[in-house]
Amino acid sequence: MKLVYTGKTKNVYALDNGHYLLKFKDDVTGKDGVFDPGENSVGLTIEGVGDVNLRMSIYFFEKINAAGIRTHFVSADLKETTMEVLPAKVFGKGLEVICRLRAVGSFLRRYGEYCEDGDKLPSYVEMTFKNDAKGDPLVTKDGLEVLGVMTPEQYDKIKEMTQKITKIVADEMEARGMELYDIKFEYGYDENGEVMLIDEIASGNMRVYKDGEYIQPMTLSELFFK
Numbered sequence: 001m002k003l004v005y006t007g008k009t010k011n012v013y014a015l016d017n018g019h020y021l022l023k024f025k026d027d028v029t030g031k032d033g034v035f036d037p038g039e040n041s042v043g044l045t046i047e048g049v050g051d052v053n054l055r056m057s058i059y060f061f062e063k064i065n066a067a068g069i070r071t072h073f074v075s076a077d078l079k080e081t082t083m084e085v086l087p088a089k090v091f092g093k094g095l096e097v098i099c100r101l102r103a104v105g106s107f108l109r110r111y112g113e114y115c116e117d118g119d120k121l122p123s124y125v126e127m128t129f130k131n132d133a134k135g136d137p138l139v140t141k142d143g144l145e146v147l148g149v150m151t152p153e154q155y156d157k158i159k160e161m162t163q164k165i166t167k168i169v170a171d172e173m174e175a176r177g178m179e180l181y182d183i184k185f186e187y188g189y190d191e192n193g194e195v196m197l198i199d200e201i202a203s204g205n206m207r208v209y210k211d212g213e214y215i216q217p218m219t220l221s222e223l224f225f226k
Contacts, residue, residue, distance in 0.1 A: 001013040001014065001015060001021060002014045004020070008027060008029055008042050009024070009027055009028060009029070009050075009053070010022050010023060010024055010025060010200070011023040015084065018087060019085060019086060019087065020085050020086075020087060021082050021083070021084055021085075022082060022083045022084075022085060022200075023081065023082050024050035024054045024081045024082070024200075025050050026045050026046055026047055026048065026049050026050045027045050028043065028044060028045070028046055028049055028204070029041060029042060029043055029204075030042075030044050031043050035216070035217065035218065046218065049218065049221075050081045051078065052202075052203070052218075052221040052222075053200060053203070053204070053221075054076060054078065054081055054082075054083060055078065056201060056202050056203060056221060056224060056225075057073075057076075057083065057201050058073075058076045058078075060168065060169060060172075060201040061073035061197075061201065063172075064165055064197065067164065067168060069161055069164055069165060069197065070161075070194065070196040070197065071197040071198070072085040072086040072087075072088050072188065072196050072197065072198045073085060073086075074086060083200075085198070086190070086196065088188030088189060088196055088198050089189055090186070090188050090198075091149050091150050091154075091187065091188070092129065092149040092150075093129070093130065094129070094130030094131075094186075095127055095128070095129060095130065095149065095150075095187070096128050096129075096130055096136065096184055096185070097125065097127050097158060097162050097185045097186065098125070098126050098127075098182060098183070098185075099123055099125050099162050099163060099166040099182065099185070100121045100124040100125075100181070100182040101120065101123060101124075101166070101170065101179075101180055101181055101182060102119065102120055102121060102181040102182065103115045103116065103117065103118060103119040103120075104117065104118065104181050104207060105207065107121075107124075107126075118181075123163045123167070125159045125162050125163065126138060127139055127144065127158075141155045151193075154189065154193070154195055157195045158187050161187075161195065161197065162185060165197065166180070169201070173208055173224075176226075177210060178208050178209065178210045178215065178223065179209050180207070180208055181206075181207040181208065181209055182206065182207050183205060183207075184205045185197060185199070185205070186198050202217075203217035203220040203224070204217045208220050210223075
């Protein structure tokens with residue numbers, strides 16, 4: 001294996017078969033020793049967090065693949081905390097796709113004049129460039145096309161996939177007495193331009209509530225596999 005990228009929460013290795021291996025770490029983003037998935041730097045190490053993030057990713061990737069939605073997931077090894085994935089190019093220099101079922105977080109901060117905290121949203125999809133210095137700016141479908149980041153067809157496909165995947169996750173949370181408010185995804189594409197879901201699907205990438213109270217990511221992982 002050849003190390004090709006060292007990330008905040010995962011390392012990426014190139015495999016001889018052309019695939020890649022993601023090694024999940026126990027490092028998490030945060031500040032002043034407090035876990036915060038919204039932070040952009042590693043703040044602390046929590047024993048076992050890599051394991052639970054991988055477990056949740058496996059669980060959802062298998063369900064999403066079974067639903068006929070393309071992902072980069074090939075297989076995983078819980079003992080080694082690794083996941084084998086297909087090669088994929090990211091859009092631009094990195095793009096995040098958010099699906100919102102309720103008005104919270106940055107959506108509420110931006111549009112609070114037009115909505116109330118917790119208002120229901122119809123699987124609203126938005127995209128932001130991954131750029132810490134610029135505060136992850138929003139970008140429109142037209143903007144993505146003009147900038148040469150993706151085609152209108154790729155945008156429409158990502159939106160459709162995002163709404164379907166979000167429903168899968170939301171249904172699983174509802175079955176456990178919890179409610180998904182929003183979730184963040186990343187996508188890539190293969191040599192033919194075909195879109196696939198990439199990265200991970202872990203508790204730190206979503207906001208989930210129970211009885212109107214926000215559930216911290218580590219607690220969510222515990223409740224999910226209870």
